[in-house]
Amino acid sequence: MPQIGYLSEDRLQNIPKRHWAAHEFSFYLHDLIAHLASAAEQSGAGHIQIQLDTEKDVEALKAASNPIDFLSATGRTDEERRLMVNHICAALLPDMLHFIHAGLTALEKRKFTLAFACFRKPFTEGLPLIALLCADEENFFTKFKSDPVGFLDSGNFNRPTKRLAIEAAIAKCSDASFMSADLLHAYLFDFTNTSGFAGLFDKAMHLVTRNHNIKTEAYNLNLIFKDPRQNDIYDASYQGLSYVLLCIHLMQIELLKRMQFPADDYLKQLNIRAAGTYQALFLKGRSKIASSMNETLGELMKCPICHERVRLKKRTAPMFFVTENLECDQCGHVSQFPLAWLMSNNTDDEANRQKSD
Structure with a gap:
């Protein structure tokens, strides 16, 4: 690791x-x-x-x-x-x-x-x-x-x-x-x-x-x-x-x-x-939380250098969760990712949907 x-x-x-x-x-x-x-x-x-x-x-x-x-x-x-x-x-x-x-x-x-x-x-x-x-x-x-x-x-x-x-x-x-x-x-x-x-x-x-x-x-x-x-x-x-x-x-x-x-x-x-x-x-095995992040935020996880979609893997997940740095699994470039901000806004959207329902 x-x-x-x-x-x-x-x-x-x-x-x-x-x-x-x-x-x-x-x-x-x-x-x-x-x-x-x-x-x-x-x-x-x-x-x-x-x-x-x-x-x-x-x-x-x-x-x-x-x-x-x-x-x-x-x-x-x-x-x-x-x-x-x-x-x-x-x-x-x-x-x-x-x-x-x-x-x-x-x-x-x-x-x-x-x-x-x-x-x-x-x-x-x-x-x-x-x-x-x-x-x-x-x-x-x-x-x-x-x-x-x-x-x-x-x-x-x-x-x-x-x-x-x-x-x-x-x-x-x-x-x-x-x-x-x-x-x-x-x-x-x-x-x-x-x-x-x-x-x-x-x-x-x-x-x-x-x-x-x-x-x-x-x-x-x-x-x-x-x-x-x-x-x-x-x-x-x-x-x-x-x-x-x-x-x-x-x-x-x-x-x-x-x-x-x-x-x-x-x-x-x-x-x-x-x-x-x-x-x-x-x-051992796949990380359920990392897989959930790929599904929830996957469309936003794109490399600014090679423009490929980045998938979070077990090897790169610790750096992503702790420091909010995302490593591209295609070219290896590491970039900042606004994880806390996106999670906060996603929670707010979910709360608003529940209120409207």
């Missing part, structure tokens, strides 16, 4: 060339999540309006240490839940992104121990917490308010519980039919999965490990003596990294919709482009 063009070649020099596109896509997903978090904050999507009916309410708000305490004291449970959930999302996602960014950057430098030590917290703790919010925010609110330590303690919020939370969250997310709780669990928590991260997480955090699947060998310390020139971690990791990041992205979209984030069409676009890139990079 050729380079997408999302990151400079200088940053990719230490990564095997066959994985350049996959690494770029991982960073693209990180940036999508970051951009959406920032856009939601700037739009005030996490804000709520508090109606102060009496002078007593005004005084109670002034006396409260924070708005959540005021809402709790005055029995405004729905507003309290909404504000608390919004507040957690606004703080948790950026925290996860700091670690993800550090992990991806470490991969660019072949610092494998640092990379998976960074990925461990957002993937095994942050993602399941977001899944709980997506799955049942009312139950989350009740338990988080009464006993957050007991609720999220590893003894109660264990691997099987996290798998159930992820499964319930996926069921609530739009356009997430290809996501699987079992596969996510295998990537994040299954020590027997050689393409998973559970063993790498523990080895990155601990010099020695007892689990028989990842038991430290004699005369060894976990990852300390690993030859950084080896490519096995790259070969085994990128599909899983992209899958996990895409899942976080889909859950974020679901939570933003509940915050009344005023950009449903925009969210749908991002979802299609991210899922389309994933299909082209990692799934």
Whole structure:
């Protein structure tokens, strides 16, 4: 798979060339999540309006240490839940992104121990917490308010519980039919999965490990003596990294919709482009989303040099979805294509047709 063009070649020099596109896509997903978090904050999507009916309410708000305490004291449970959930999302996602960014950057430098030590917290703790919010925010609110330590303690919020939370969250997310709780669990928590991260997480955090699947060998310390020139971690990791990041992205979209984030069409676009890139990079057979683009926008996809109609292929789809560059399959010329603008106008036309009907 050729380079997408999302990151400079200088940053990719230490990564095997066959994985350049996959690494770029991982960073693209990180940036999508970051951009959406920032856009939601700037739009005030996490804000709520508090109606102060009496002078007593005004005084109670002034006396409260924070708005959540005021809402709790005055029995405004729905507003309290909404504000608390919004507040957690606004703080948790950026925290996860700091670690993800550090992990991806470490991969660019072949610092494998640092990379998976960074990925461990957002993937095994942050993602399941977001899944709980997506799955049942009312139950989350009740338990988080009464006993957050007991609720999220590893003894109660264990691997099987996290798998159930992820499964319930996926069921609530739009356009997430290809996501699987079992596969996510295998990537994040299954020590027997050689393409998973559970063993790498523990080895990155601990010099020695007892689990028989990842038991430290004699005369060894976990990852300390690993030859950084080896490519096995790259070969085994990128599909899983992209899958996990895409899942976080889909859950974020679901939570933003509940915050009344005023950009449903925009969210749908991002979802299609991210899922389309994933299909082209990692799934066998034809990419359904790429084929759909050929049908929907095919008449507009013409090369400005040879004037032939361009058909999107799996090889060229990642660059098309991520950077909006279209490579001609006849002469090889690469040109800009207004994908986001056309998708937005196509959505508007569809909405107008539905209104007229």
